[in-house]
Amino acid sequence: xxxxxxxxxxxxxxxxxxxxxxxxxxxxxxxxxxxxxxxxxxxxxxxxxxxxxxxxxxxxxxxxxxxxxxxxxxxxxxxxxxxxxxxxxxxxxxxxxxxxxxxxxxxxxxxxxxxxxxxxxxxxxxxxxxxxxxxxxxxxxxxxxxxxxxxxxxxxxxxxxxxxxxxxxxxxxxxxxxxxxxxxxxxxxxxxxxxxxxxxxxxxxxxxxxxxxxxxxxxxxxxxxxxxxxxxxxxxxxxxxxxxxxxxxxxxxxxxxxxxxxxxxxxxxxxxxxxxxxxxxxxxxxxxxxxxxxxxxxxxxxxxxxxxxxxxxxxxxxxxxxxxxxxxxxxxxxxxxxxxxxxxxxxxxxxxxxxxxxxxxxxxxxxxxxxxxxxxxxxxxxxxxxxxxxxxxxxxxxxxxxxxxxxxxxxxxxxxxxxxxxxxxxxxxxxxxxxxxxxxxxxxxxxxxxxxxxxx
Amino acid sequence: xxxxxxxxxxxxxxxxxxxxxxxxxxxxxxxxxxxxxxxxxxxxxxxxxxxxxxxxxxxxxxxxxxxxxxxxxxxxxxxxxxxxxxxxxxxxxxxxxxxxxxxxxxxxxxxxxxxxxxxxxxxxxxxxxxxxxxxxxxxxxxxxxxxxxxxxxxxxxxxxxxxxxxxxxxxxxxxxxxxxxxxxxxxxxxxxxxxxxxxxxxxxxxxxxxxxxxxxxxxxxxxxxxxxxxxxxxxxxxxxxxxxxxxxxxxxxxxxxxxxxxxxxxxxxxxxxxxxxxxxxxxxxxxxxxxxxxxxxxxxxxxxxxxxxxxxxxxxxxxxxxxxx
Numbered sequence: 001x002x003x004x005x006x007x008x009x010x011x012x013x014x015x016x017x018x019x020x021x022x023x024x025x026x027x028x029x030x031x032x033x034x035x036x037x038x039x040x041x042x043x044x045x046x047x048x049x050x051x052x053x054x055x056x057x058x059x060x061x062x063x064x065x066x067x068x069x070x071x072x073x074x075x076x077x078x079x080x081x082x083x084x085x086x087x088x089x090x091x092x093x094x095x096x097x098x099x100x101x102x103x104x105x106x107x108x109x110x111x112x113x114x115x116x117x118x119x120x121x122x123x124x125x126x127x128x129x130x131x132x133x134x135x136x137x138x139x140x141x142x143x144x145x146x147x148x149x150x151x152x153x154x155x156x157x158x159x160x161x162x163x164x165x166x167x168x169x170x171x172x173x174x175x176x177x178x179x180x181x182x183x184x185x186x187x188x189x190x191x192x193x194x195x196x197x198x199x200x201x202x203x204x205x206x207x208x209x210x211x212x213x214x215x216x217x218x219x220x221x222x223x224x225x226x227x228x229x230x231x232x233x234x235x236x237x238x239x240x241x242x243x244x245x246x247x248x249x250x251x252x253x254x255x256x257x258x259x260x261x262x263x264x265x266x267x268x269x270x271x272x273x274x275x276x277x278x279x280x281x282x283x284x285x286x287x288x289x290x291x292x293x294x295x296x297x298x299x300x301x302x303x304x305x306x307x308x309x310x311x312x313x314x315x316x317x318x319x320x321x322x323x324x325x326x327x328x329x330x331x332x333x334x335x336x337x338x339x340x341x342x343x344x345x346x347x348x349x350x351x352x353x354x355x356x357x358x359x360x361x362x363x364x365x366x367x368x369x370x371x372x373x374x375x376x377x378x379x380x381x382x383x384x385x386x387x388x389x390x391x392x393x394x395x396x397x398x399x400x401x402x403x404x405x406x407x408x409x410x411x412x413x414x415x416x417x418x419x420x421x422x423x424x425x426x427x428x429x430x431x432x433x434x435x436x437x438x439x440x441x442x443x444x445x446x447x448x449x450x451x452x453x454x455x456x
Numbered sequence: 457x458x459x460x461x462x463x464x465x466x467x468x469x470x471x472x473x474x475x476x477x478x479x480x481x482x483x484x485x486x487x488x489x490x491x492x493x494x495x496x497x498x499x500x501x502x503x504x505x506x507x508x509x510x511x512x513x514x515x516x517x518x519x520x521x522x523x524x525x526x527x528x529x530x531x532x533x534x535x536x537x538x539x540x541x542x543x544x545x546x547x548x549x550x551x552x553x554x555x556x557x558x559x560x561x562x563x564x565x566x567x568x569x570x571x572x573x574x575x576x577x578x579x580x581x582x583x584x585x586x587x588x589x590x591x592x593x594x595x596x597x598x599x600x601x602x603x604x605x606x607x608x609x610x611x612x613x614x615x616x617x618x619x620x621x622x623x624x625x626x627x628x629x630x631x632x633x634x635x636x637x638x639x640x641x642x643x644x645x646x647x648x649x650x651x652x653x654x655x656x657x658x659x660x661x662x663x664x665x666x667x668x669x670x671x672x673x674x675x676x677x678x679x680x681x682x683x684x685x686x687x688x689x690x691x692x693x694x695x696x697x698x699x700x701x702x703x704x705x706x707x708x709x710x711x712x713x714x715x716x717x718x719x720x721x722x723x724x725x726x727x728x729x730x731x732x733x734x735x736x737x738x739x740x741x742x743x744x745x746x747x748x749x750x751x752x753x754x755x756x757x758x759x760x761x762x763x764x765x766x767x768x769x770x771x772x773x774x775x776x777x778x779x780x781x
Binding site for chain 1: 485487488490566567568588589590591592593594596597598608609610612643649653656673674677678
């Protein structure tokens with residue numbers, strides 16, 4: 001029995017008893033009680049009787065997860081998702097903050113539109129930070145009023161779905177945002193290079209007769225923006241990077257001291273382009289033995305749930321990105337949660353809207369990588385909480401005195417991804433039917449219980 | 457779409473490919489030739505020969521009696537559609553044509569909804585031609601009807617590959633160890649992809665020739681050699697297949713101009729001399745005479761283009777009857 005709360009509820013008082021408490025920022029990992037009194041973390045010995053005591057042996061307490069990239073589809077596409085349904089999906093996935101992307105209808109390109117979303121999210125199931133559009137109506141040319149938007153509390157600006165088309169606009173944005181301490185969040189895709197492409201260029205695309213998206217489409221924008229960032233001193237954040245080449249360029253730029261950060265999606269780490277041909281094993285589990293001649297299974301081949309932009313990567317890219325999370329080159333794992341109603345997906349692969357949902361499966365995909373010993377649990381949790389939180393000016397701490405902002409999950413329990421069980425209004429994910437590790441039992445945002453399942 | 461949760465959650469397609477014993481046909485759909493084993497391919501070609509003979513004797517066949525075959529051609533086609541229509545009729549089936557202009561798809565209905573509507577009228581087999589790669593796979597998992605792929609985007613054209621294999625087998629004998637050259641725009645060709653699958657499965661070695669941008673991605677395909685120029689591909693080839701250059705695309709192709717294409721990769725009588733003596737020429741049609749092949753070559757004794765067309769009907773009779781079993 002699961003229940004949702006909101007960040008507007010009365011603060012919680014409870015004790016999580018005997019949990020494994022992992023605080024990546026503090027570098028601690030120990031088994032102890034966690035006590036919350038009126039929403040604040042306190043010394044368990046100071047708790048009086050009567051507090052809700054939750055047996056948490058075998059469960060993990062980690063700082064609340066933070067997503068830098070989610071599409072809530074409101075205003076304009078409420079059939080796919082709303083602020084209410086999307087933040088519930090977030091709470092169910094263990095997130096306490098998510099960043100709402102601006103490619104709504106109309107786009108979030110003015111302070112009043114940003115304020116409208118902020119107002120709608122006041123009693124949502126997690127905090128919502130708004131990423132504003134970088135250019136007017138996301139046209140790639142005329143930049144938005146950065147100062148006013150910064151005053152409204154945005155997390156950054158982005159023309160996500162596209163790169164900032166004009167190099168001049170990108171330079172102006174980096175210059176003015178840099179002074180405000182905000183990032184230009186780039187979806188790195190050179191539009192002419194990727195025009196018409198529907199999946200990753202490579203052997204699978206060749207076999208399937210689908211137009212391929214070459215890695216250079218990402219790299220050319222990454223290199224353009226790195227040069228602009230270094231020239232202007234501005235801060236560029238590359239979202240959903242998907243290729244080893246882009247990762248290498250970012251690693252080099254970080255080495256030179258450039259103001260650059262980046263995130264990767266769970267699906268670019270765990271899934272590969274072979275999924276478009278019907279393969280259903282994680283990147284670290286191996287590759288098809290005969291990708292060119294093995295018969296295609298009509299139940300899985302050309303599954304439009306696998307159409308996403310940037311497209312699912314090659315296995316080599318996915319493993320390189322995993323290493324990038326491990327060594328800290330990649331600052332955050334961000335979902336690019338992209339809900340679509342079924343009629344946008346129950347169509348030919350090349351006609352389907354790109355994107356997959358991710359808020360409710362991100363932690364589980366990460367835990368699957370941890371189970372396979374491809375990622376360290378502490379590093380995973382840092383990339384899902386403190387890493388991204390820092391980029392939007394939030395902190396995450398499990399030490400006494402802090403506001404309780406945490407997730408309680410069972411790392412060993414497994415759940416089956418089913419459309420009917422999802423809190424999101426949409427179910428466009430190729431993970432449907434799969435069993436994943438990691439069940440969130442409770443999410444506490446700003447001291448309020450926003451989600452609980454199977455406990456109390 | 458059917459709930460994928462019904463099927464195996466950890467699916468590895470080549471961990472357990474369909475096991476089909478000789479003579480037994482276990483396929484519900486014909487989506488591409490990659491689903492067929494060598495025995496199944498041979499059996500289908502043998503059956504096509506039998507069908508051709510029975511058709512020539514004007515035998516009344518009833519393999520599709522009581523069945524309605526819907527021809528859903530979402531992309532223009534003459535020879536493929538006509539030969540499917542003749543094949544289904546020859547097997548005693550009833551044929552319904554879905555004219556593209558009048559179809560619901562033109563009115564904004566989705567492919568799946570259109571096919572489900574066809575199915576509700578009693579159509580049990582849908583022959584689908586579609587401009588997008590993979591559309592027949594979507595159809596197969598969304599409908600109960602049998603789906604026959606009559607060409608999808610740049611992916612596959614299984615009945616073309618079957619009729620090409622039959623035409624080749626009859627012209628040069630068993631394909632084991634034969635060198636077959638395919639010349640042209642392989643990258644954008646569904647005919648080439650399906651032919652590579654079926655010819656290599658039948659034991660032939662396939663040599664690809666064309667502008668590097670159109671052939672280089674196929675270098676790691678088993679049984680395939682990317683030729684170092686046209687002469688390399690033609691040298692001692694047992695047969696040569698030219699592909700149609702999409703004139704509508706070549707205007708703006710980045711590969712090369714049409715003039716340069718013809719000068720470098722165009723086939724004529726003298727170039728064919730490099731191939732084995734009497735090596736035949738195939739072309740899936742329609743031919744752009746003077747572009748990929750000269751008019752003289754297309755109408756020479758080497759040309760099997762007419763035979764390919766006439767083999768289209770018996771091959772499609774074989775495919776339809778196997779699926780109806």
